Every structure is written in C-alpha cells, then in structure tokens.
Amino acid sequence: MSAPNGRSPQAxxxxxxxxxxxxxxxxxxxxxxxxxxxxxxxxxxxxxRRRGEQPMxxxxxxxxAGRTTPENSATPGTPVPAPSHRHAATSWATARRTAARxxxxxxAARSVPLDQALGLVLAAPLTALTDLPSFDTSAMxxxxxxxxxxxxxxxxxxxxxxxxPAPLTDGEAAAIATGAxxxxxxxxxxxxxxxxxxxxxxxxxxxxVAHGQDIRPRGQECRSGDLLLPAGALVTxxxxxxxxxxxYDTLTVVPRPTxxxxxxxxxxxxxxxxxxxxxxxALGPMLPHWLRALGVEVTAVRRLGDDAKALLKxxxxxxxxLVVTTGGTASGPVDHVHPTxxxxxxxxxxxxxAVRPGHPMLLxxxxxxxxxxxxxxxxxxxxxxxxxLAEPLLRxxxxxxxxxxxxxxxxxxxxxxxxxxxxxxxxAYTAPLHTPAPGHPHDTRLIPIVLRQDDGSGHExxxxxxxxxxxxLRGIAAADGLAVIPPxxxxxxxxxxxxxxxxxxxxxxxxxxxxxxxxxxx
Numbered sequence: 218m219s220a221p222n223g224r225s226p227q228a229x230x231x232x233x234x235x236x237x238x239x240x241x242x243x244x245x246x247x248x249x250x251x252x253x254x255x256x257x258x259x260x261x262x263x264x265x266r267r268r269g270e271q272p273m274x275x276x277x278x279x280x281x282a283g284r285t286t287p288e289n290s291a292t293p294g295t296p297v298p299a300p301s302h303r304h305a306a307t308s309w310a311t312a313r314r315t316a317a318r319x320x321x322x323x324x325a326a327r328s329v330p331l332d333q334a335l336g337l338v339l340a341a342p343l344t345a346l347t348d349l350p351s352f353d354t355s356a357m358x359x360x361x362x363x364x365x366x367x368x369x370x371x372x373x374x375x376x377x378x379x380x381x382p383a384p385l386t387d388g389e390a391a392a393i394a395t396g397a398x399x400x401x402x403x404x405x406x407x408x409x410x411x412x413x414x415x416x417x418x419x420x421x422x423x424x425x426v427a428h429g430q431d432i433r434p435r436g437q438e439c440r441s442g443d444l445l446l447p448a449g450a451l452v453t454x455x456x457x458x459x460x461x462x463x464x465y466d467t468l469t470v471v472p473r474p475t476x477x478x479x480x481x482x483x484x485x486x487x488x489x490x491x492x493x494x495x496x497x498x499a500l501g502p503m504l505p506h507w508l509r510a511l512g513v514e515v516t517a518v519r520r521l522g523d524d525a526k527a528l529l530k531x532x533x534x535x536x537x538x539l540v541v542t543t544g545g546t547a548s549g550p551v552d553h554v555h556p557t558x559x560x561x562x563x564x565x566x567x568x569x570x571a572v573r574p575g576h577p578m579l580l581x582x583x584x585x586x587x588x589x590x591x592x593x594x595x596x597x598x599x600x601x602x603x604x605x606l607a608e609p610l611l612r613x614x615x616x617x618x619x620x621x622x623x624x625x626x627x628x629x630x631x632x633x634x635x636x637x638x639x640x641x642x643x644x645a646y647t648a649p650l651h652t653p654a655p656g657h658p659h660d661t662r663l664i665p666i667v668l669r670q671d672d673g674s675g676h677e678x679x680x681x682x683x684x685x686x687x688x689x690l691r692g693i694a695a696a697d698g699l700a701v702i703p704p705x706x707x708x709x710x711x712x713x714x715x716x717x718x719x720x721x722x723x724x725x726x727x728x729x730x731x732x733x734x735x736x737x738x739x
Contacts, residue, residue: 331460359408565581
C-alpha cells in the first residue's frame with residue numbers, strides 16, 4: 218500500500234509507538250543511519266507546519282516578507298529552499314543559555330508594601346531592624362519566678378502588651394501570659410501544668426526548675442543588623458511574617474516582568490467543538506496562566522488571526538518587557554513573525570532550536586529591554602518554547618537564581634531541590650528513566666514524564682508518557698515534568714535532566730498536582 222505521497226510507507230522503529238512520534242520524527246528514527254547531510258536542520262519539519270500547509274516537496278510558492286510573488290514560485294514537486302535565516306538551528310542547551318543572557322540583569326528594584334510583595338524576589342538583603350525578640354518574653358502561660366521556691370504569688374498577672382513589670386525579688390512569683398515581658402532578675406517561667414498553688418497561696422514546682430527555662434531572651438533569634446535573607450530570596454508568606462517581625466513595612470523587590478501574549482491563526486476557535494477545518498485555541502487558555510505561574514504579569518492576551526499588519530502594529534506598540542507570539546514562526550504563506558521582526562529591525566538572538574517538539578521557536582531583541590519569544594503553534598511545541606526560551610529570560614528579569622542540576626538522589630536527600638516558589642525557579646535535576654526513550658538522531662527531545670518511586674528501594678524514576686506529539690496535550694496534562702532526551706535517545710536507567718512544571722510544587726495553585734493521583738491515564 219502506497220503512502221499519500223507515492224512513496225512506500227516507512228515502519229517506525231521497533232519498540233516505538235507510532236502515536237508517540239510525529240511523521241517526520243518516525244522517519245528520522247527509522248533512517249537513523251542515513252548520512253547527516255540529507256537535510257538541513259533549518260528546514261521545516263512536520264511539527265513546524267501550520268494546519269493546511271503542504272509538505273516541502275509539494276510547495277509551489279514561498280512567502281517573501283509576508284506575501285507570495287511569482288518570481289518565488291517553483292515547479293510543483295521541486296523543494297523550494299528555505300530562507301537563509303532557517304538554515305541553522307541553535308542547540309537546545311545553547312538556546313537556553315542565550316535566553317538567560319539576553320538581559321543584563323533583573324528589572325529595576327522597587328519598594329512595595331508587604332501585602333504586595335508576595336511571590337516577588339528581594340532586590341536587597343533583608344537585615345534585622347531590631348533584636349528579635351526585642352525584650353525578654355515568656356514562652357508559656359504560667360508563673361514567672363525569682364530565686365528558689367516555694368514562691369509567694371502576688372500582684373496582678375503579667376499580660377502581653379502591657380507596661381514593663383516591676384522587678385521580682387527571690388521567693389516571689391507572678392502569673393504571666395505567653396508573650397508578656399519578663400521582670401528583671403527573673404529566674405524562670407514555670408508552665409501552668411508544672412506548678413501547684415497550695416492553700417496558703419504558695420507556688421510549688423512539680424518538676425526541677427532550670428535557670429532561664431521557658432524564657433525567650435532578647436536577641437534569641439537575631440540581633441539588630443543581622444542578615445536574615447540575602448538578595449534574590451523569594452518572598453513567601455513566611456518571609457512576609459519575618460519581615461514584619463523584624464520591623465519592615467515595605468520591602469525592596471524586583472517587580473514582576475510584564476508580558477503580552479499574541480495568539481495568531483485564522484483557524485482558531487474560542488468556543489465550541491472543532492468543525493470544518495477549524496480547531497479550538499488551546500494556547501489562549503493555557504499560556505497566560507502558565508506565564509503567571511512563572512511569576513510574571515500578563516497585561517493582555519490578544520487574538521490577531523493571520524494578519525500581518527495587525528501583528529506588526531501590535532508588536533510595535535507593545536510596552537511590555539516580553540512579547541510572546543504563537544504560531545507564524547516557520548516559512549509558510551501566513552507565517553508573519555519573521556517579516557515583522559525584519560520590519561522592526563529586531564535582532565534575532567535564536568532562530569530555530571535543535572529540539573523536538575518546538576524546532577521553529579525564536580527569540581529576538583526588539584529594542585533595549587524588550588524581547589519577543591516566538592512560539593510554534595502546536596501546543597506541546599509551544600510548551601517546549603516556553604521552557605527553552607521564555608522561562609530562562611523571565612527568570613533573569615525576575616531576579617531569580619540560575620538553574621542548578623541535581624541528581625534524583627540529591628534532590629531527595631536535600632528535601633527536594635525543587636524550590637517551592639511556584640515552579641518559577643524551575644530548578645533542573647536528574648532522574649533515571651524507567652523505560653527507554655527514543656530520541657531524534659540530531660536534536661534534543663523533550664517528553665512528558667511522571668515521577669514514581671520504586672516500592673523496594675524508594676528510588677525515584679522518570680516514567681515517559683505517551684501522547685507526546687507536538688500537537689498533543691494529553692501527556693503534559695498528566696505530567697510532573699519534561700525529560701530532556703539527548704540526540705539518539707536514552708536507555709532504561711539512564712539519568713536524564715528533568716524540567717519541573719510550574720504547578721508540580723506550586724503553593725499558589727492549591728490542588729493542582731496532576732501526578733498526585735497514582736493512576737496513570739496516558
């Protein structure tokens with residue numbers, strides 16, 4: 218039986234589910250021994266194309282600056298050379314480093330009230346403005362005593378927030394509440410359950426009394442001027458509490474980067490079932506929340522369709538730190554991102570990445586302090602572009618630390634190297650593969666995985682999920698992260714890098730832990 222293009226069908230490699238790879242990738246895997254020079258890295262692949270485009274061998278025209286011209290037409294069946302800007306693809310690791318270095322540093326610091334600082338990063342060290350506690354306080358409800366017992370209990374009880382108490386002399390005691398100031402020359406605090414009052418009002422200890430017990434001495438936690446947290450620390454609810462206790466009303470933080478999202482494509486529906494060649498827009502509902510989970514402010518989500526003039530106007534007028542576009546990054550007749558960048562005299566920093574899915578992603582500097590990340594139109598390919606180019610750039614703009622890769626064992630030993638900051642730090646770590654993962658002959662491959670522990674050893678394994686094609690979200694919806702599969706694939710037990718997803722350890726998204734269910738639906 219012949220394939221639609223007249224060629225004999227190629228079988229997928231043994232052990233590879235045809236549903237797990239796209240057509241081009243399956244062919245590449247099946248022909249792993251062919252000469253490397255058989256195709257350019259920059260030529261569009263199956264997962265790069267927009268719906269309705271013809272394969273390269275069947276294209277009759279090629280877009281130039283967003284339009285089709287007779288002089289660019291070609292004989293049917295003759296491959297049209299891709300534009301020169303598509304002839305080279307940056308390696309995945311280099312693309313990530315380039316994105317991380319695109320900005321010189323975080324955004325300018327700003328002082329904000331405590332209630333506006335949650336989730337931001339400290340732009341200056343947090344130092345104690347006072348001793349903590351700032352006076353000797355009782356750690357328990359009970360009696361404060363001086364000298365050896367028994368003690369005569371007298372006077373009114375001591376409460377938190379009241380005037381400084383009068384000193385005690387040996388043999389005296391006073392009732393005291395937690396947090397109240399301890400009189401000078403006090404020996405200890407006896408908890409309510411550890412003391413007994415006799416009929417004459419004498420206090421007797423039921424246990425031995427140690428000097429200083431249940432008293433929080435001044436400066437026990439810190440002294441004025443002590444470093445509490447360094448610059449770059451994430452402001453969590455606990456940090457807000459510490460800052461307030463240390464005397465802060467405001468914090469100096471790095472403001473959230475701002476992002477505008479532009480959804481491109483005439484074929485996209487915003488409601489209802491797909492029909493008559495139209496498909497539902499999966500990126501519009503997904504990307505803004507994904508970006509917010511990375512710690513940014515999404516100022517707008519706009520749907521422009523395949524309109525070159527509208528795209529140029531939108532990018533030119535964007536006032537955000539980052540513009541994210543979806544689709545239109547390849548070289549088809551309605552792919553307008555490259556012509557837009559040329560019209561704006563933008564600097565292409567990354568133009569195509571040797572990664573599957575997501576090959577035609579790009580990163581450009583529109584002007585000083587403003588960048589554009591062009592994501593492919595296919596949903597999982599767009600996720601790949603987010604993690605490859607957008608996340609490292611936004612991390613720098615947010616003032617967050619750079620990636621550190623840890624083994625699965627190290628991650629468990631140190632309480633999980635994933636920092637609980639909503640996934641925005643996205644610390645990389647490694648884990649062994651539970652089953653082999655096929656790879657592209659020359660490109661890095663990102664595949665959704667879930668993390669499972671071996672019942673016997675407690676070792677954590679990365680289990681590859683099915684439905685990991687560039688247009689599929691079924692795998693990533695159930696995933697804990699993405700495994701970075703090197704060119705040529707990875708074997709069972711091989712340690713591979715894992716990229717966390719924002720909601721895997723996100724205190725800001727309660728309940729959103731798809732891997733919390735031990736069942737695997739993919």
